[in-house]
Amino acid sequence: ALLPLAALAGILVSDVSGLVRGETERIWLPFYVWVLAATAFLPRWQRHLWLLLSVVLAIGIEVVVRTEW
Structure with missing residues (x-):
């Protein structure tokens, strides 16, 4: 459980310090592997x-936000 916490701390420090200002999502990809592993420690009902919340959010964004592509 230490690596996911370290990844979350790295994300927080990078964001607060302004290190990643103007960057796209690719800068976060190395951290997401460890954050995803942290979900194994959640109880089944929370997973x-x-x-479910992720699906609802994704569908909501898809319906509300219109892009040109």
Whole structure:
């Protein structure tokens, strides 16, 4: 459980310090592997809840936000 916490701390420090200002999502990719591994420590019902919330958010953004491509 130490590596996911370190990844979250790295994300927080990078964001607060302004290190990644103007960067796209690719700068965060190395951290997401460890954050994803942290979900294994969640109880089963919480994993399902977060998955459901992610799906609802993704569909909501897709319906509301219109892009040219």
